[in-house]
Amino acid sequence: xxxxxxxxxxxxxxxxxxxxxxxxxxxxxxxxxxxxxxxxxxxxxxxxxxxxxxxxxxxxxxxxxxxxxxxxxxxxxxxxxxxxxxxxx
Amino acid sequence: xxxxxxxxxxxxxxxxxxxxxxxxxxxxxxxxxxxxxxxxxxxxxxxxxxxxxxxxxxxxxxxxxxxxxxxxxxxxxxxxxxxxxxxxxxxxxxxxxxxxxxxxxxxxxxxxxxxxxxxxxxxxxxxxxxxxxxxxxxxxxxxxxxxxxxxxxxxxxxxxxxxxxxxxxxxxxxxxxxxxxxxxxxxxxxxxxxxxxxxxxxxxxxxxxxxxxxxxxxxxxxxxxxxxxxxxxxxxxxxxxxxxxxxxxxxxxxxxxxxxxxxxxxxxxxxxxxxxxxxxxxxxxxxxxxxxxxxxxxxxxxxxxxxxxxxxxxxxxxxxxxxxxxxxxxxxxxxxxxxxxxxxxxxxxxxxxxxxxxxxxxxxxxxxxxxxxxxxxxxxxxxxxxxxxxxxxxxxxxxxxxxxxxxxxxxxxxxxxxxxxxxxxxxxxxxxxxxxxxxxxxxxxxxxxxxxxxxxxxxxxxxxxxxxxxxxxxxxxxxxxxxxxxxxxxxxxxxxxxxxxxxxxxxxxxxxxxxxxxxxxxxxxxxxxxxxxxxxxxxxxxxxxxxxxxxxxxxxxxxxxxxxxxxxxxxxxxxxxxxxxxxxxxxxxxxxxxxxxxxxxxxxxxxxxxxxxxxxxxxxxxxxxxxxxxxxxxxxxxxxxxxxxxxxxxxxxxxxxxxxxxxxxxxxxxxxxxxxx
Numbered sequence: 001x002x003x004x005x006x007x008x009x010x011x012x013x014x015x016x017x018x019x020x021x022x023x024x025x026x027x028x029x030x031x032x033x034x035x036x037x038x039x040x041x042x043x044x045x046x047x048x049x050x051x052x053x054x055x056x057x058x059x060x061x062x063x064x065x066x067x068x069x070x071x072x073x074x075x076x077x078x079x080x081x082x083x084x085x086x087x088x089x
Numbered sequence: 090x091x092x093x094x095x096x097x098x099x100x101x102x103x104x105x106x107x108x109x110x111x112x113x114x115x116x117x118x119x120x121x122x123x124x125x126x127x128x129x130x131x132x133x134x135x136x137x138x139x140x141x142x143x144x145x146x147x148x149x150x151x152x153x154x155x156x157x158x159x160x161x162x163x164x165x166x167x168x169x170x171x172x173x174x175x176x177x178x179x180x181x182x183x184x185x186x187x188x189x190x191x192x193x194x195x196x197x198x199x200x201x202x203x204x205x206x207x208x209x210x211x212x213x214x215x216x217x218x219x220x221x222x223x224x225x226x227x228x229x230x231x232x233x234x235x236x237x238x239x240x241x242x243x244x245x246x247x248x249x250x251x252x253x254x255x256x257x258x259x260x261x262x263x264x265x266x267x268x269x270x271x272x273x274x275x276x277x278x279x280x281x282x283x284x285x286x287x288x289x290x291x292x293x294x295x296x297x298x299x300x301x302x303x304x305x306x307x308x309x310x311x312x313x314x315x316x317x318x319x320x321x322x323x324x325x326x327x328x329x330x331x332x333x334x335x336x337x338x339x340x341x342x343x344x345x346x347x348x349x350x351x352x353x354x355x356x357x358x359x360x361x362x363x364x365x366x367x368x369x370x371x372x373x374x375x376x377x378x379x380x381x382x383x384x385x386x387x388x389x390x391x392x393x394x395x396x397x398x399x400x401x402x403x404x405x406x407x408x409x410x411x412x413x414x415x416x417x418x419x420x421x422x423x424x425x426x427x428x429x430x431x432x433x434x435x436x437x438x439x440x441x442x443x444x445x446x447x448x449x450x451x452x453x454x455x456x457x458x459x460x461x462x463x464x465x466x467x468x469x470x471x472x473x474x475x476x477x478x479x480x481x482x483x484x485x486x487x488x489x490x491x492x493x494x495x496x497x498x499x500x501x502x503x504x505x506x507x508x509x510x511x512x513x514x515x516x517x518x519x520x521x522x523x524x525x526x527x528x529x530x531x532x533x534x535x536x537x538x539x540x541x542x543x544x545x546x547x548x549x550x551x552x553x554x555x556x557x558x559x560x561x562x563x564x565x566x567x568x569x570x571x572x573x574x575x576x577x578x579x580x581x582x583x584x585x586x587x588x589x590x591x592x593x594x595x596x597x598x599x600x601x602x603x604x605x606x607x608x609x610x611x612x613x614x615x616x617x618x619x620x621x622x623x624x625x626x627x628x629x630x631x632x633x634x635x636x637x638x639x640x641x642x643x644x645x646x647x648x649x650x651x652x653x654x655x656x657x658x659x660x661x662x663x664x665x666x667x668x669x670x671x672x673x674x675x676x677x678x679x680x681x682x683x684x685x686x687x688x689x690x691x692x693x694x695x696x697x698x699x700x701x702x703x704x705x706x707x708x709x710x711x712x713x714x715x716x717x718x719x720x721x722x723x724x725x726x727x728x729x730x731x732x733x734x735x736x737x738x739x740x741x742x743x744x745x746x747x748x749x750x751x752x753x754x755x756x757x758x759x760x761x762x763x764x765x766x
Contacts, residue, residue, distance in 0.1 A: 037174045041540055043298035044169035046208040051302075056328055061429040063331055063543065068205045068236075070327070070543040072335070072429050076436075077538045 015082040018062060019075065021055045027083035028052055034080055042081075045071050052086060107148065107161045108275050109192075113181055113216065114200035115209050116167030117544040119228045121145075123200055123258035124164040125556050127268070145560075151272040158272050163194065169208075171215040172296050176468065185219040196222040196275045203233035203240055203255070204545075206313060210305035211298060213249065214287035222274045223251040223281050226267055230255040232545070239314035248308050250283035259550055285311070330546060334426035337433070344430050347423065348449055355410050356484075362406035370399035393581035398574060407484075408457045408565050411450055413558035415461065420549035425541050432539050438521040439528025440477075441470040441536040448474065448520065451481035452513075455724040458483075459731050460561060467537045473527050475731055476741055479724050480520035482513045485663045486715060492667050493712040496692055496703055512716045519717055519748065531740070582631075584658055589629035595621040632658050646714065646753045647707040649696045656714070663720045705765050710757035718749035 015030035028050050032039050046066040047053065057063040060075035073081070114120040128147025145164040152158035166177040171185070187193030199216050201209035216223060227242060246253040252270040256263035273279070285308050288300040333339050374391045381387040418424050424446070432442025440448075443465040451458025458478040465471040482490070490512050498505040528534060591599075598618035602611040627633050628650075636654030643653045659666035694702040703711075719725065719742045728738035 038538070038540070040173045040298075041169070041175070044173055044211065045540065045542055046302075048298050048302050057332055057335065059335075059337070060433055061335055061539065061541075063335070067207055069208055070331070072425065072539065072541045072543050074429070074432060074436075074538040074540065077540060 015084040018055075018064070018073070018078045018081040018083050019058065021058070021083060021085065023055055023058055026052060026054050026086045028086050030082040030084050032081045034077065038077065045069065047071065047081075053083070107159050108195035109161045109163060110149075110196045110198055110271065110275065111181075111184060111194040112162055112164045112198050112200065113185075113212065114167060115169055115202065115205075115212060115542075117542060118167070118200045118202045118209065119258040120167060120200045121164065122550060122553055123226060123228065123256065123264075124162060125553060126258055126261055126264050128162055149268070151268045151275075158276070160195075160271070160275060162198070168212070170211050170298065170301075172290075175466075177466075185216065185221065194221065195278070196224070196271070198224050198226060198271060200226045200228050200258075203227045203230045204236060204238065206240070206309050207302065207305045210308055211301040214301050214304055215296070217249065217251070217281050217283055217287050218289075220280050222277075222279050223249075224267070224271050224274050225249060225251060225253045226258070226263075227253055227255045228258050230263070231257045231260075241312045241314070244312040245308070248283060248285040248311060250281040251279075327546060331426060331543065334423065335429050340426070340430040344427050347418070347427070348445075351411075351414050351418070352449065352452065354414060355407055359406040359410050363403050366403050366405070367399065370395055370402075374399075388585060389578070389582075392585060393578040394574070396581060398570070402566070404454050404456060405562055405565060407454055408460070409558040409562040411457045411461070412561040413554045415446060415450075416554035416557040417549040417551075420547060420553065422544040422546040425543050428541065429539060432536075435521075436536050436538075438525045439532075439534075439536050440473060440521070440524045441465060441467065442539055444470065444474040447478055448481055451478040451483060454483050454485065455479040455481065455721060456565065456727050457561075459724065459727050460565070462731060469532045469534060470536050472732060472737060473524050473532050473536075475728055476527055476532075476737065476744075477520040477524045479719055479721065479728075479741065479745065480516045480523065480717065482516040482716065483663075483721075485721065486512070488667045489659075489663055489715045490712070492691065493708050493715070496708045497705055497712070499692075508712070512712065515713070515716050523744065523748075583635070584627065584630050584632040586630060589626050591622050592625040595619075595625065627654060642750075645757075646710045646750065647704070647757045648711070649702065651694075651696075651702065652707070652711070656718075656720070659715075659720050661722050663715060666715070666720075706757050706760040709760055709765075710753040713756045714749045714753040716749075717745060717752055719745035 015027070018027070021027050029047055030050075032042060034042070043049075046069050047064070051066055053064045053066045055062065056065050056070060061072040062075060062078035063070060063072050065071070112120060112124055124145060124147060127149040144166070147162045147164070148159050149162045150157060150159050165181050165184070168175070168177045168181055171178055171182040184191045184194065185197065197216050197219070199213050201213060213225060225245075227240065227245070230240070233240060240255070242253045242255050252274060254263055254267045254270055256267055258264070285304065288296060288304050290296040334343060374395050377387060377391040377395065381390065415424075427445065428442035430442070431445035435442055435444055444462075447458045447461040447465070449458075450461045455478055458481065459475050462471050462474045462478070465474055490509055494505045494508045494512075497508060528536070595618045598614050598621060602614035602618065605611050605614065628636075633650075633654055636657050637650045639657060640648070640650045640653040643656060648656065655666045691703060696702050725738040725742060728741055729735050732738070
């Protein structure tokens with residue numbers, strides 16, 4: 001099965017890969033080059049389109065915080081998540 | 090789809106007449122703690138229809154003594170949303186919608202994490218859409234307050250159109266008001282009337298998470314004070330722990346220490362109750378032999394029933410202790426981090442990071458290892474782990490390893506130690522290799538990349554851990570007391586019948602014993618006579634005959650009929666191999682020195698043609714065979730229970746036996762080619 005775009009990818013800005021953000025950096029979810037079920041799970045965990053996230057740890061796993069939730073993401077997945085850096089927020 | 094009667098056959102108001110309330114919530118919201126608070130120990134576990142997902146049922150008393158009112162509470166698996174394409178989501182969605190084969194519950198109790206309200210409200214919004222009478226338990230309200238959040242529960246209740254009750258499930262705070270609200274909602278069948286209408290699915294029936302998020306944010310903005318914005322919950326201590334626990338090197342070291350401590354605790358503390366169980370059953374066996382008249386019934390009760398129960402129940406302390414400790418670890422929040430550490434290694438072989446607990450547990454015993462696969466959310470990942478878990482060297486293999494490595498390297502403890510460690514390594518490599526093959530053939534695909542909510546670090550709940558240990562122990566006893574016991578009795582009968590007359594050599598030894606005036610010599614001769622009788626009996630029994638029939642299969646591995654009987658009877662349990670050999674060889678050449686130890690007697694044993702029974706090549710071949718073979722009936726029964734089908738245990742049996750035979754063959758003939766006879 002081909003990787004599926006984020007259900008809300010249309011119209012999102014081009015971003016960088018989540019793994020390219022540094023520890024403590026913030027960003028907004030832009031798109032995810034993932035299977036549909038993987039996308040759905042990310043959304044259900046709170047990693048929705050344009051949500052603000054903070055990188056707590058890079059590597060494997062990549063740990064991000066969305067609101068009060070800390071989410072561990074295997075590097076295999078984090079490499080396929082695109083974010084827009086949100087330095088000023 | 091075959092329906093499990095436990096849920097499917099339950100009408101809304103079952104034979105008991107009690108209304109049914111579904112308990113739902115995100116993972117890590119304290120749902121199980123609340124279930125335990127509401128139901129106590131009066132819970133039972135059953136598989137969900139068509140799945141192997143465990144669901145707990147419990148009776149909760151919502152009234153008082155003067156005005157009792159009981160409901161049946163169903164603790165459903167944790168899920169993030171109803172609309173996800175995941176088994177647990179589909180299951181709960183079908184149940185709430187009352188789709189065949191489920192009956193709709195009378196009401197829903199949703200547990201939400203007060204510290205993470207927006208994300209938890211996604212599920213609440215979907216549940217409200219189901220239109221069932223609903224109560225929301227706002228759990229961990231104390232933590233939310235500590236973080237500076239003020240939640241107006243009354244306002245939230247108005248917005249959601251159903252009662253919202255702040256609780257702290259771990260301490261029982263707010264549970265009484267929750268009971269009262271739940272009773273009212275169930276009795277009056279009050280459907281929710283939310284002021285803030287949750288979003289509707291689109292024409293295709295899809296409800297994007299973004300719509301739910303937008304709705305949830307509006308609700309939270311209207312009833313939550315303080316700041317729930319990103320970063321307020323960040324905690325440098327938590328970040329440091331996370332850095333350490335998931336670090337590529339330090340994380341593995343910590344993991345080894347934690348798991349080493351866990352298994353040391355199991356081995357150290359389970360020994361005493363295990364010894365007690367063995368001693369109790371030994372006493373009971375003696376008592377039965379002394380009380381009942383000699384005959385088939387006495388043999389059946391003492392050898393078949395008590396022996397069968399003892400052989401299985403002896404593992405109960407290990408199982409209870411393992412689940413108790415795993416529950417404590419899970420409660421602390423560490424297991425989620427450890428899963429990521431192991432994921433890096435295991436994913437190369439198609440296994441998920443979650444598999445590390447079952448695989449480690451299988452080193453104590455495959456049974457709790459297989460039962461612990463419940464931790465693994467993905468069915469393909471779970472099946473792969475169940476298939477390969479029995480390769481791990483369990484404690485039942487230890488007597489066989491000790492015997493054969495000692496035979497191979499007499500007076501060479503270093504080499505024996507290396508061979509011993511090699512057995513563990515061979516088992517682990519076979520497990521990983523088999524998993525990789527399974528993921529390329531029968532269970533195609535890679536293990537699901539891990540995305541996991543990292544729960545808050547907490548002091549574990551002793552109460553919950555005790556409940557878990559008790560439940561798993563009872564579940565194990567239920568299996569042990571039914572299927573395993575029945576099969577043990579059949580295997581015992583096969584090895585005990587038909588009864589054979591005493592052989593000539595035994596009669597001669599008894600005659601010599603009667604004739605001698607030396608009491609010590611007489612005792613020795615009688616022991617030798619008993620051994621000869623037992624050996625003859627084994628050979629003439631159905632199991633013995635089977636051994637002779639199957640001997641051609643094992644001949645290429647260097648085994649004679651006696652070793653073949655040992656292999657066949659040890660199918661009941663691996664450790665039986667040593668005792669079978671001891672019995673079979675009791676009256677052989679070593680019978681001249683009955684005081685010799687078990688290992689010495691086996692070492693000097695010979696075949697019918699006078700050649701040594703256990704040459705180095707045969708010993709090594711046997712060792713490899715026992716590392717790889719599925720010689721454990723209770724494991725097969727447990728695999729059947731956990732997979733819901735005989736297909737997987739039979740595949741396990743076929744694959745492991747074939748692999749064991751091939752590698753034992755290569756070992757035997759490879760050593761032969763190298764001149765090791």
